[in-house]
Amino acid sequence: MAKDMSVGKPFPTLFKFAMPMVLGNLFQQLYNVVDSMVVGNFVGEDALAAVGTTTAITFLFIAVAIGMGIGCSVVISQLFGAKNMDTMKLAIHTALISMLVLSVILSIFGLAAHEWILRSMKVPENIFADAAAYLRIYCMGLVFLFMYNILNSIFNALGESRFPLIFLTMSSILNVILDLYFVIGLHMGVPGVAWATLIAQGISAVLSFLVLIRSVRRIETKEKPALFSGRLLGQMFRLAVPTTIQQSIVSLGLVFVQGLVNSYGSVVIAGYTAATKIDTIAINPMVQVGNAVSTFTAQNMGAKKTERVKSGMCSGLIIASSISVSLAVILYFFGGAFIGAFMDSGTSAEAIGVGVHYMRVVSSFYVVMGTMNVFNGVLRGAGDVRVFMLATLCNFSVRVAGAHILAASPMGASGIWWAIPIGWIVGALISGSRFASGRWKTKKLAVTEE
Numbered sequence: 385m386a387k388d389m390s391v392g393k394p395f396p397t398l399f400k401f402a403m404p405m406v407l408g409n410l411f412q413q414l415y416n417v418v419d420s421m422v423v424g425n426f427v428g429e430d431a432l433a434a435v436g437t438t439t440a441i442t443f444l445f446i447a448v449a450i451g452m453g454i455g456c457s458v459v460i461s462q463l464f465g466a467k468n469m470d471t472m473k474l475a476i477h478t479a480l481i482s483m484l485v486l487s488v489i490l491s492i493f494g495l496a497a498h499e500w501i502l503r504s505m506k507v508p509e510n511i512f513a514d515a516a517a518y519l520r521i522y523c524m525g526l527v528f529l530f531m532y533n534i535l536n537s538i539f540n541a542l543g544e545s546r547f548p549l550i551f552l553t554m555s556s557i558l559n560v561i562l563d564l565y566f567v568i569g570l571h572m573g574v575p576g577v578a579w580a581t582l583i584a585q586g587i588s589a590v591l592s593f594l595v596l597i598r599s600v601r602r603i604e605t606k607e608k609p610a611l612f613s614g615r616l617l618g619q620m621f622r623l624a625v626p627t628t629i630q631q632s633i634v635s636l637g638l639v640f641v642q643g644l645v646n647s648y649g650s651v652v653i654a655g656y657t658a659a660t661k662i663d664t665i666a667i668n669p670m671v672q673v674g675n676a677v678s679t680f681t682a683q684n685m686g687a688k689k690t691e692r693v694k695s696g697m698c699s700g701l702i703i704a705s706s707i708s709v710s711l712a713v714i715l716y717f718f719g720g721a722f723i724g725a726f727m728d729s730g731t732s733a734e735a736i737g738v739g740v741h742y743m744r745v746v747s748s749f750y751v752v753m754g755t756m757n758v759f760n761g762v763l764r765g766a767g768d769v770r771v772f773m774l775a776t777l778c779n780f781s782v783r784v785a786g787a788h789i790l791a792a793s794p795m796g797a798s799g800i801w802w803a804i805p806i807g808w809i810v811g812a813l814i815s816g817s818r819f820a821s822g823r824w825k826t827k828k829l830a831v832t833e834e
Contacts, residue, residue, distance in 0.1 A: 389401065390683050390684050390687035390689050394695040395699040395702070397680070398676055398699045398703070399699070401540075401545055401676050402672060402673050402700075403545075404548070404549040405540060405549075405672040406668070406673065407553075408536070408549040409668050410668055410669070411552035411553055418560050419435055419581060420658070420661055422563045422567050423577055424654075424726045426567050429735065430514070431511075431573065432657060432658070433650045433654045435577070436654065436658075436661075437502070437653060438502070438519045439642075439657065439660060440642040442522055443664070445494070445526060446533075448490070449483075451624065452530075453533045453537030453538075454624075454678065455620055455625065455626070456479040456534065456541075456620045456624055457537040457541035457678075458623045458678065458679075459616065459623065460476060460479070460538060461542075461682035462682045463686065464686065465686025465687040466687065469605045470607055470609055471616070473603065473609040475620070476538055477610070477611045478611075478612050478616045479534055479537075480531075480538075481612055483534040484530075484531060487530035487531065490530075491526040491527060494520075495520060495524070502519065504643075505642050508650060511650065514573065514574040518575065518577070521575060522581065527589075528585040528586040528588070529589075531592075532585060532588050532592055539596065540675070540679055541679060545676075548592065551588045554587075554588070555585065556584070558587065559580050559581060559583075559584035562584060563576070563577050565580075566580055623767060626769040629776060629777075640784045641787045641800055641803075644787060644788060644791055648796075651734050651738065652797055655737065655738025655742070656738060656742060656797075658723045658726035658735070658739045659742035660742075661726065662715065662723065666711045666715060670708055670753055670757050673700050673703050673704045673707070673761075674704070674756075674761035676700070677700040678761040678765040680693075681761065681762050681764075681765025682765040682766075693762060697759075697761075697762050700758040704755065704757065708751045709751060715743045716748065719739070719740050719744060720736060722743075723736045742801045745804075745805070746804050748805070752805060752809055752812050756775075756816075759775075759812065759818070760775065760776070760815050763824055766824040766825070768824040771824075772815065774814060775814035775815040778810050779811035781807075782806055783803050783807030786803030787799065790802055
C-alpha cells in the first residue's frame with residue numbers, strides 16, 4: 385500500500401502522487417459547490433446567498449481539518465521515510481484519537497454559537513433563517529468531515545493517494561443525487577442540501593476508516609504499538625498548529641471580508657458566492673500540489689536525502705504552473721459561463737457581472753498562488769515552521785487590510801478582489817526567499833524515536 389518517495393525519479397513520482405490528491409480534493413470541494421448550484425437554480429437567488437454567506441465558516445472548519453491532517457502527516461511521513469514503522473503506527477493511532485476529540489469539541493461549539501457567528505457577520509435578515517439552518521446541520525457532521533480528512537492525510541503520508549480519490553468520487557456522486565432528491569423531490573430547500581452533504585461525508589469517512597485500519601494492520605512491526613502517545617501528539621501539534629493556521633488563513637480572510645461583502649447587499653453576495661465557489665475549485669489543485677511537495681519533502685528529510693528536495697520543488701513548480709496557466713486562461717475568457725451555472729442568467733445579470741469581474745482579477749495571478757504553495761510545501765515538509773508562519777500571516781494581514789482599504793476607495797467592492805493577489809505576492813516572496821537561502825535544510829527532523 386505505502387509508497388516510498390525517497391527513491392525513483394522525482395518528477396514522475398511527485399506527479400503520480402499529486403494527481404489523485406488534486407482530483408480527490410476537487411471532489412471534496414464539489415460538495416459545497418453542488419449545494420450552491422442546486423439551491424441557486426431550483427430555490428432562488430436568496431437561497432444561493434444564504435448558502436454562500438456560510439461559506440467562510442464552512443471553509444474555516446475544512447481548513448482546520450485539512451491543516452491538522454497535514455501537520456500530522458508530516459510526522460507520519462518522516463517516520464515512514466526513516467523506516468520506523470513501530471513509531472509510525474503509534475503516530476497514526478494518536479492522530480486518529482486526537483482528531484476525533486477535536487471534531488466533537490468543534491461540533492458542540494458550532495451548534496452553540498452558529499447564530500451568533502452569523503449575526504457577527506451581518507447576514508441580512510431575508511436570508512438569515514436559511515443560513516442558520518444550513519450551518520447548524522453542517523456542524524452536526526463535523527465528526528465525519530474531520531475524520532475523513534485525517535484519514536486522507538494518513539493515506540497521503542504513506543504515499544497512497546488513490547483510496548481517498550475513490551471514496552470521494554463515490555460520495556460526491558451520492559451528494560449530487562441526494563441534493564436533487566431532497567430539494568426537487570422533497571422540497572426541503574436549503575436544509576436539504578445540508579443533509580445531503582452530511583450523509584455523503586459520513587459514508588466516505590466510514591469507508592475510509594475501514595480501509596485504512598485494514599491497510600495499517602498489514603504493515604509489519606517489531607512490537608504491538610500502543611494507542612496513544614502524548615510526546616508524539618506534541619510533535620504533531622508543533623507542525624499541525626502552524627499548518628492549521630496557514631490553511632485557515634484563507635478562510636479567516638473570508639470571514640473578515642464576508643462582512644464587508646455583505647454590506648453591499650444580496651446581489652453582490654450572490655455574485656461573490658458564485659465566483660468564490662469557482663475560485664476555490666480552481667486554486668485547489670495548486671494547494672494540493674503544495675501538499676504533495678510537503679509529503680515528498682518530509683519523506684526525503686526522514687530518509688536524510690535533502691538533495692532530492694530541490695528536484696521535488698522544481699517538479700512541483702512545473703506541475704503547479706501548468707495547471708494555473710491553463711485554469712487562468714479558461715476562467716478569464718469563459719468565466720461568465722461558469723458563473724451563470726449558479727443562477728438564472730435572465731434575472732441575475734448584475735450578480736453574474738460581479739462574479740465575472742472577480743474571476744478575471746483573481747485568476748490572472750494563479751501562477752503566483754501556485755508558486756507560493758510549492759515553496760510553502762517545502763518549508764512545511766522540512767519542519768521550518770517559523771518562516772512558514774511568517775509568510776502565512778503576512779499574506780493574511782495584507783489581504784484583510786487591503787480589502788478594507790481598497791473597498792473604501794473609488795474601487796468599491798472590486799477592491800476586495802484585488803487584495804487577494806496582493807497577499808499572494810507577499811507570501812510568495814517571503815517563502816521563496818527562505819527556500820533560496822537554503823536554511824530550511826538545517827532544521828531538525830520533526831520526529832524522534834520513542
